[in-house]
Amino acid sequence: MAIPFTLQPGDPSLADVALLAREAGSLIRKALSPSALGAFGGSVGDDGGRSLAASKTSGNDLVTETDKAVERLIISRIRARFPATGPGAHAILAEESSTEESTLTDAPTWIIDPVDGTTNFAHGFPFTCVSIGFARGKTVLLGAVYAPALDELFTAERGRGAFLNGCPIRVSGSVDIHRSLISTGFHAYIVGEERASGQYQAHALPGGGRGGPALPTTTTAADVSAIAMAPPGVGSAAPPAPGLPSLPSSPAIDSALWNLRAALVLGRDVRRAGAAALDMCYVACGRLDMYFEAGPREWDFAAGQVIVEEAGGYVCDFTGRHAGSPASDQHPDRVGPFDLGSRQVVAAASRQLAESICPYLVLPR
Structure with missing residues (x-):
């Protein structure tokens, strides 16, 4: 039954x-x-x-x-x-x-x-x-x-x-990512474990992490609409200018920086406040248009999920899989409904807004 x-x-x-x-x-x-x-x-x-x-x-x-x-x-x-x-x-x-x-x-x-x-x-x-x-x-x-x-x-x-x-309360209803205020997080469980174990090294991510589109280096509408090239390597320890000290990197940091870049390039502005449940509630009441993060556990966003959805918002994972997803889907990564245990979440004011960023998001490798 x-x-x-x-x-x-x-x-x-x-x-x-x-x-x-x-x-x-x-x-x-x-x-x-x-x-x-x-x-x-x-x-x-x-x-x-x-x-x-x-x-x-x-x-x-x-x-x-x-x-x-x-x-x-x-x-x-x-x-x-x-x-x-x-x-x-x-x-x-x-x-x-x-x-x-x-x-x-x-x-x-x-x-x-x-x-x-x-x-x-x-x-x-x-x-x-x-x-x-x-x-x-x-x-x-x-x-x-x-x-x-x-x-x-x-x-x-x-x-x-x-x-x-x-x-x-109701979500903002935003469907235009270029006019959206986006929040994200860099989860301590992932980054901290790598820091503690000394796993830092340079890594490069392919476009979108799953063969997705590349991100432009500028934020004009023309650049965003003309995404076609493979992205540069992400997370290189080499400094961007002569005379700066090098910094170590890791798969978790590389993926977090890539996802942050997606939000910076595509969105109006970015916030990082450090409390997943409140980020989701701020989406629910329209203070934020979208929040995403890799790494949270069920307790970080379970309550937030029902609050966002009941406020008219949309919650999915990085592939776009959501609570109403069927057991099978044309997209090979979308099998079954959104999984609270997936350790990845996108909460947005609309499905269109969530699907504007999902192709760019990557998980730590």
Whole structure:
């Protein structure tokens, strides 16, 4: 029997998820208060007072005591109502208690990022949030993202619209990438692991990474419309001008720079704020026209996915595969629907906008 992609009797309501996000966010707000920000003085990795911050996989991927405390609070509230085993059991996929092998199943599942934007938080940069999604059959049905510094709560229930602090929100509706504000990210899991393992070296990417079109070196409409040549090598360690020191490179950095170049060349401007869930919510309410990133896990964008889609937006992977994709498609890379575990996401104000950039996007090799 097919897994029902709707809420079932006994499932949490959107109000339940929203209240939990606000309660968890209050812990983040407390830690971000002026009296607490002094604990984050100095540089990451020194002894300047950041005892709250510790590395998970590298110096780029941080976990703080607040991450752990927020996750413990959320899980305790869930387990008080939904058992881990037996009738009515709910699974939990949460950032700090999951492993690389943890995956989303068809079971009813809470998908939690206790502090999205941990590096921002550890530096006292307030672009951070708590993200909670609830899924059945790998379909996210409820989402709540709370940004405590701005007291903004984004919520959505599948089929019932998206909201910011209770007011309906809609995407910008942009279809013209040249007039679009684009956000992206350079995911710590990928870049940090390569940095820690010393895998830096020079690499070149073919056009679009999958034989796609080349990017121009200028931003005029004529240049963009006349894309035909193979792109230059990306990520060379050689400096662009005499007298500059060389920098190491890696497949992850090369692909991130290529994707950034796509956004810079094709879009109006680019932002990089460092919190995937909030980036997606900003697409949902029209502050951004598009966001893309390689590397995020399910907890980074599960809640954001339903919020964007309920606000009229479009979510897909780098091949263009989206939630409504059929089991087969003329495009050889599009087999089956969008996979939350694919570690790649494009969230856009329209399908046309997403498909304007997908041919250029590459994944780390």
